[in-house]
Amino acid sequence: MATRCEIFLEVLIAILLPPLGVGFRHGCCSCEFLICLLLTLLGYIPGMVYAVYAIVIRGSPHHDEWRQPLTA
Template structure:
């Protein structure tokens, strides 16, 4: 679990450059990063809103995403 300081800095980066804040939490090849990048290119404010959502609400847990169907 990230510390409060890490979350604060990620949110600050998400306000300045939304995809960068999501990159530090989820990585560059994640679905969250690409969604944030597209929303930022379409409009700056939707990119900020989604970046803060992706940092605060969504947990970065790759084990849940890549679990096989029969497990």
């Protein structure tokens, strides 16, 4: 789990260079990175907003709890 300092630095990098911040959190060949790169190429603000979302919300360990498989 990432510390608050790591998340803060990733968000700061995501504000300056959105795909780079997402790349640090999710990897450079992930779906989140490619979406962020496309949005940044289309416009800086949409890329920045998605980057912060991908780092803070999608990067949290509780985001995919509802996707846990059901046990019999």
